[in-house]
Amino acid sequence: MSDRLPRKVCVVLVDRANYGRLKPVMRAIDRHPDLELQVVCAGTTVLERFDLPVRRVREDGFRVDGEVYLELEGSTPVTMAKSVGFGVVEFANEFQRLKPDLVLLIGDRYEALAAAIAAAYMNLCIVHIQGGEVSGSIDESARHCITKLAHFHCPSTRRSAEYIIRMGERPDTILSIGCPSSDIARELDVALDPEIVNSRGSGAWVDVAQPYLLVIYHPTTTEYGGERKQMDELLEALAELATPTVLLWPNIDAGSDHVSKAVRVFRDRAKPTWLRTLINLAPEDYLRVLANAACAIGNSSSFVRDASYFGTPVVLVGGRQDGRETDEHVVRVPPARARIVDATLKQLQHGRYAPSTLYGDGHVSERIAEALARLDPYVQKRLHYVHDGGESSGARLQCAYLAS
């Protein structure tokens, strides 16, 4: 491979969580002699309101090749739809300029779907991380859409890999299994400097040496209009628990303005002495806060995925993660005050769980980078069922990697 130009891999980051998971992959691509890293920061990573996660990417030493503003203000279903459309236009511009050999996407957000559509119609070869998972919200549909547009897949779990193949993808397009966020978790020194939490954001000072709660609650877009009531229930539950709490503001999905408003109104009225609100944390710092939390409450997918690495107890609230593979550290409750309080008290009583490798063994990024260097790009996809002998054999795992 030394006799040709390195393969250009364009990594698309659309929010702080994306970066938290892709950072080790970006490092591995950067170090690989046969790969050249391109970074496009989009979505909320370039917004002041989200504390400019793109700045962190640069501070970590990465060159950012493009910044894509695509979020139409409003956080309603209509503006979310239009942001997808706008994103397709803007990503098309970036890809035309950067001419990548591979486009590397992660997850299920609408910004990632926009990038996938632009790349697919431009005949670019797409690699997708975290396909095949199951959840609620519109993310569920977007994730499988991206799978149907992607040419290669790096799912996080064996079940996800199997589901991708059952959906008609070629078994040999599964490049690896495991979420790269496990790599960060494996190497992380989880010791938490109290300044990380208390030197930014606003509200009460939180003593991280004592038990504290971590709360993230995003809207479930398919239940648009219900999020204010849900968040009010959650806030009432927190008021009843009255335990020191670190709350991160929600993402930008339709309904997020209502969630944020619930927090602001609650804060102004109840003047809680136990609540600190934060906009953004560096990837490692976020994991430290998660690792040290006595309990995580809400509906972030990181409570399912990353919390498992540390065994942090989780109270998963509402339908946003329905269908998602979870380990024993997770308890599911509806968004009802009493149910949240009960489940949290039980989790606090139980304490930490044993760490899990359900979502990755901590050695994922190198495998992905190596696969990116070796794979044979192609453009024309075709539902793999047409190559089946019979009807269901396609659902059998046939890729060499899985057999190992």
Added chain:
Amino acid sequence: MSDRLPRKVCVVLVDRANYGRLKPVMRAIDRHPDLELQVVCAGTTVLERFDLPVRRVREDGFRVDGEVYLELEGSTPVTMAKSVGFGVVEFANEFQRLKPDLVLLIGDRYEALAAAIAAAYMNLCIVHIQGGEVSGSIDESARHCITKLAHFHCPSTRRSAEYIIRMGERPDTILSIGCPSSDIARELDVALDPEIVNSRGSGAWVDVAQPYLLVIYHPTTTEYGGERKQMDELLEALAELATPTVLLWPNIDAGSDHVSKAVRVFRDRAKPTWLRTLINLAPEDYLRVLANAACAIGNSSSFVRDASYFGTPVVLVGGRQDGRETDEHVVRVPPARARIVDATLKQLQHGRYAPSTLYGDGHVSERIAEALARLDPYVQKRLHYVHDGGESSGARLQCAYLAS
């Protein structure tokens, strides 16, 4: 159902072919007491350059509720990608205004994908016709994307239905099987008035009482850059055959300008006395021209689908329909002059085939309309595999309709 408002079904038409297939469904919806028809004409249906198919829709007595201009000029992969993005924005506007209960889409074009994305992010319930088929071009990916966004499915064949379920859709969301274009074909008086072909377009007068060829050649977007050479081969083959030929200009996909240019250059240089070019035909007239052709040559999906109803011999050129279910009337050849000539001569010698019901029995539209009235709309999708007992039982056909 009489005690409530009729259910608003928004039918999206994006090209002349869409209308040719959806017209009987639109009629059936219009007549159904529990349904209210909304029609949005988009894509090339509103373009003068494509002879304004929307005019035909109005002439047939339908009210057109919205006209959506979304085609960015250029017919390159980049402009096609951006047209998707622009389309999402514009369909979002239309849906916000029309507030349909159901959005009814057909096929696999990028304009339909744009409508599907807008509808999905706006929590609208989507019904998709012609899912589960397999082909080449980017349409292959777009079609399955739409399936993953759609809440209900009306596939055209049993295999398509099975594939949709294998992709993880709930078996009970398959509403019917069969393409509604079969309904038109069944009822059609195929007698062809020569004026239909000769009163519009330009070029030679074609005597439809004598054997003539019908040619449609669209670009295969995943082979962008190759379409000019392919079309030149096809035109040379036609020159060698020198048989009266009706050629329809290509669609608007990336590369279509190159296909059109090949035709214009050929026409100016070779001054063929056997060639007539047409922009657009009414749905029934198109079927008459297809039904009476001695052979259809090219890569239109209607050569696979609609030609089967009439047993018209077809020479399917290139990769655009690879993987598509075909009947015995179809011969596949690569886009090479000699191969096209040979196959056409053989088909002309063979003559008509027996009609087929592979793509529908001619009684599809009423079934679709009835299902639209009865179905129970929902918003949150979920990959059906999570409800499997085992791993592959989800791939079994379980819907009542299929069992009959």
Added chain:
Amino acid sequence: MSDRLPRKVCVVLVDRANYGRLKPVMRAIDRHPDLELQVVCAGTTVLERFDLPVRRVREDGFRVDGEVYLELEGSTPVTMAKSVGFGVVEFANEFQRLKPDLVLLIGDRYEALAAAIAAAYMNLCIVHIQGGEVSGSIDESARHCITKLAHFHCPSTRRSAEYIIRMGERPDTILSIGCPSSDIARELDVALDPEIVNSRGSGAWVDVAQPYLLVIYHPTTTEYGGERKQMDELLEALAELATPTVLLWPNIDAGSDHVSKAVRVFRDRAKPTWLRTLINLAPEDYLRVLANAACAIGNSSSFVRDASYFGTPVVLVGGRQDGRETDEHVVRVPPARARIVDATLKQLQHGRYAPSTLYGDGHVSERIAEALARLDPYVQKRLHYVHDGGESSGARLQCAYLAS
């Protein structure tokens, strides 16, 4: 005029200030027998982050015919430019749907420019309020652009009317002189219920019976990058004054995120006991707060315009209003702490000024409505200089209204 359909006048509102000025015009249109009011709410009026000014429009009894989301998040020069572009597309949709006879715009914001462009290219007749004024920021250019697209003009002052004519507009297209905000001011009971200020927003309780400051500071987009430093100077000045202060958050122009951040950081660090921050006020309530302020500090155009009606002392900070006609109640200072403090102390010492009618006599709305009903719409504009006898006679005021 009774024998024909009422003339449809589409009023475009793009921020809270627009509504504060257009409300009496909307009332007058609504009441006029020959006019039919259409209302399109756009820009920040539909954003939760700006407290949904559209809600107030509805509460006041107006029907809102369209909501236009056009703000691309980021508040940088690039996103502001793109928001104009996006706005043109979205206003084109609204105008296509509403088919107004006249489009009524006010001011100089980029959202209004977007509406003007859409309307002009769609051959709609445009009436513009507040043309011919002079200021800093990009608004200066946008305002004159709108003048060059508008078919009729309702300037606020005699100088503005003269300037519009000197720019080459036909003298007979000046419909009236005076700002409609003077109408509200004239009729307003300025008694200020302390709840208006203290029942919303956050921060200190402000005793409105005692002297208080009103502060609004928007970014000057042509000085993008300098706004953070400017706002820091202003906040330091306020800290030195330590007088009870009502601060309204800035608009959405490029740089506003930096202004907001300066406030948030100042608030978190200095924990001022004299500062209350508000997002939004009803038009009349805003005027009451302005009328009762001991001094208004910042760069809102309302400090020039509306403060003059009440004689409220103003310290105008920075270049945003350079060139604007002001009355004696205004003192101009650069954005420097010491200068702001000095000027404010002098204004507080001076106390209220005599009310002025520079920007209107309080009887403007009826004149505008009447002119809208009577004017003769046209489409093709032409630089009026070509009709001059000589070179400069076009600069003479020739409209009947001005002669009076």
Added chain:
Amino acid sequence: MSDRLPRKVCVVLVDRANYGRLKPVMRAIDRHPDLELQVVCAGTTVLERFDLPVRRVREDGFRVDGEVYLELEGSTPVTMAKSVGFGVVEFANEFQRLKPDLVLLIGDRYEALAAAIAAAYMNLCIVHIQGGEVSGSIDESARHCITKLAHFHCPSTRRSAEYIIRMGERPDTILSIGCPSSDIARELDVALDPEIVNSRGSGAWVDVAQPYLLVIYHPTTTEYGGERKQMDELLEALAELATPTVLLWPNIDAGSDHVSKAVRVFRDRAKPTWLRTLINLAPEDYLRVLANAACAIGNSSSFVRDASYFGTPVVLVGGRQDGRETDEHVVRVPPARARIVDATLKQLQHGRYAPSTLYGDGHVSERIAEALARLDPYVQKRLHYVHDGGESSGARLQCAYLAS
């Protein structure tokens, strides 16, 4: 100036005519030691349907830094409006990437307005060529809008310069007078190879040694809906004249599809033996065809401007150039068959006129390039009237250049 980086000048080309005029300016910039040329090709220059004028730019040795697709298909007032919006977004992307020191625009097309808006909101310094002219169509408004956004001006005539100043621009921002197209005309060998006309396009072979007509008819957007009838009149006039005719297809303005359709229908029905249609010509070739024509008929601004250099007789049809300064070679008629025929016969009888320098002396480009190198860029504009002593002195020409 040798101790700093060359000043980056971004030249925006939006159609074939733009290039025909800017080519000598681009050459002069390219050669200037203190300037660096950037070229963005947009609008119809990148469209296959317009024969890809961008290809010619590259063949002439220029590097093209960006290609902007912004034309939404449809050629209606709504799609034209939306193309402006789309163009603003796309130009913003290009300018963000290219970071020019100056943006150089020409003329009055909507694509140029889009570029001007993007540049202005991004605080870029704009230089505008051909401001201050007067015409019909929406171009009239767009031209003056661009003037109000531009920071420097290079008008083509003394009257235009005067009008720009009267509109409130600073006299010292007038950089030069004269249209750069005069430079090409001055140096051009007008000998016309018949192959230039006959080796492309379609229709009759035209003997350029004999008298022939040149016809260009664009829609007047402010008369949208009337263009089909107007073009039919013109075609009937041509049929009556039955003189060898070279017709260029219209631009892409709203209504152009109707003009094109009129030509296609006429061609198919009347099968004229005297008509040749062309899509595009190289700038010099176009001028040769214009210079050698016995009469030019239609409404292209080049019939006013470029034809004057050669003294080609012109019949100016309809309102599109109303108000434009013309020389004696131009006769104006309404779009009525008989009037066109009469005027053309008179012009043919009259024969060539004396060449004119109304629009330039043929030494313009070097002056512009030199001014670009020397000017002092600024961002904040301000209506110059505020600096007047009195009311009309601003309308006096005060710039040094004009005094010479």
